[in-house]
Amino acid sequence: MSASPQPAPGVAWFKSSYSGGGTTECVECAPAGHRTLIRDSKRGDEAVITVGIDAWRSFVGSVAG
Secondary structure (H helix, E strand, O other): OEEEOOOOOOOOOEEOOOOOOOOOOOEEEEEEOOEEEEEEHHHOOOOEEEEEHHHHHHHHHHHHO
């Protein structure tokens, strides 16, 4: 995992369908090749966390079921 101080241009960000109605507590994710980008939805112009695709799949699998 790494963090970048710059936003990632040209990627398609999405929020979870389980995000709060007021969108006060949410992260956004974006697929980017062999990695997944994660950012705070309220601070989209700040740091982005980069996670490898295998780590992302493992994370999603552990919280989905």
